[in-house]
Amino acid sequence: MRDLEQDRRYANTLARGLRILRAFRPSDNGLGNLEISERTGIPRSTVSRLTFTLCALGYLTHGRHFDKYRLGPAALALGNIASAAFGFVTVASPLMQRLANEVNALVGVSIQDDGNMLIVKTWRPEESHTIWLDVGYRMPVLTSSSGIAYLGALSREEREKLETLLPEDAAADCAEVWDRERVQLRRDGYAFVQGQARYSQSINAVATPFHPSEIGEPVSFFCGANVDDLSDARIHSQVGPALVRAVTSLKALTGQAVSAVASG
Template sequence: MRDLEQDRRYANTLARGLKILRAFRPSDNGLGNLEISERTGIPRSTVSRLTFTLCALGYLTHGRHFDKYRLGPAALALGNIASAAFGFVTVASPIMQALANKVNALVGVAIQDDGNMLIVKTWRPEGSGTIWLDVGYRMPVMTSSSGIAYLGALSREEREKLETLLSVEAAEMCEEVWDYHRSQLRRLGYACVCEDVRYSRAINAVATPFRPSEIGEPVSIFCGANVDDLSNARIHEQVGPELVQAVDKLKALTGHAVSAVASA
C-alpha cells in the first residue's frame, strides 16, 4: 500500500471509502463515525463525508438521527455477486462438511483482503455446540496458518505485491517466511504456525492452498479448533493429511489437479 499511494493512478478517496466498508464486522450492531474513524485511522471529518456519500449510494444505511451506520442494500448486492463467483464453494461443500465431521474441527475458506486473511465460508461439525470462528473474522497473514499457507503458495511477483499491503515489520520478514513455508507445503502439503509465533494461543489450525479458476490468486482452506482439541501432534498425525486429501478431491472435481504452490 505504501508504494501504491505514491502512484498517480491511485484514487485515495475511493480507497478510503472501501476501507470504511471493510471496517464492518458480522458481530457489529452498527458503527458511528467515531468508531469507524478509530477502526480505519481515517480522520472523523473525512469519515463523515464518506459515510454520507456511501449512504447516498446505498452502500450504507442510517436510520434515526442518533442511529448508527450499517451495510446497505448495494453492499449486500455486491457481496452476493461476489459470492456467486466462488463457484468452487458449492463443489467443496459436501467434501468439507464430511471433513469437519470426521476431524471434529471447523473447516473454512480464507482469502487475502487488504493484508489480512478474511474467512468467507465455514463448515462446522454436525451437532457441535462450541463457539467457532465465523465468516467475517480476520486473521494476520504472517502469524496464522491460513496466512502462511496463502503466502507459501504465492509466486515471487505475487509475494512482492502482498508486501505492499503489510506493515513495514511484516514486509521485512515476508521473504524468509515465504521461503520456509513454500518448502513446508511441498514437503507436507499443508502449513501450520508454531505456537511461539501464532497470533492466538487459544486456537490451533492447519491450512493448505487452493487456486480456484474464478479468482487470480490462491485461497486457504483450513481446519481449526481450540488448542485443547487440536494439538500439534494431532495436526500432523491426522488432521493435516485429511485436509490435504479433501482438497485433492476438490481439485479433481474442479479440474485443478496441479499444485497450488507457484513454481517461482
C-alpha cells in the same frame, strides 16, 4: 500499499470509501463516524463525508440522529454477486462438511483481503454446539496458518505485491516466511503456525492452499479448533493429511491439476 499510494493512477478517495466498508464486522451492531475513524485511520471529518456518500448510494444505511451506520442493500447485493462467482465453494461443500465431521473441527476458506486473511465460508461439525470462528473474522498473514499457507503459494511477484499491504515490520519478514513455507507445502502439503508464534494461543489450526480458476490468486482451506482438542501431534497424524486429501479431491472435481504453490 505504501508505494501504490504514490501512483498518480491511484484513486485515494475511492480507496478510503472501500476501507470504510471493510471496517464493518459481523459482530458489530452498527458503527459511528468516530468508531469508523478509529478503525480505518481516516480523519473523522473525511469519514463523515464518505459515510454520507455511501449512504446516498445504498452501500450504508443510517437510522435517526443517534443511530449508527450499517452495511446497506447495495453492499449486500455486491457481496451476493461475488459469492455466486465462487463456484468452487459449492463444489467443496460436501467434501468440507464431511471433513469437519471426521476431524470434529471447524473447516473454512479464507482469502487475502487488504493484508489480512478473511474467513468467507465455514463448515461446522454437525450437532456441535461449540462457539466457532465465523464468516468475517480476520487473521494476520504471518502468524496464522491460513496466512502462511496463502503466502507459501504465491509467486515472487505476488509476494512482493502482498508486502506493500503489510505493516513495515511484517513486510520485512515476509520473504523469509515465504521461503520456509514453500518448502513446507511441497513436502507435507499443509502449513501451520506452532506455539508462541501463533497470533492466538487458544486456537490451533492447519491450512493448505487452493488456486480456484474463478479468481487470480490462491485461497486457504483450514481446519481449526481449541488447542485442547487439536494438538500439534494430531495435526501431523490426522488433521493435516485429511485436509490435504479433501483439497486434493476438490482439485480433481474442479480440474485443478497443477500445484497450488507457484513455481517462481
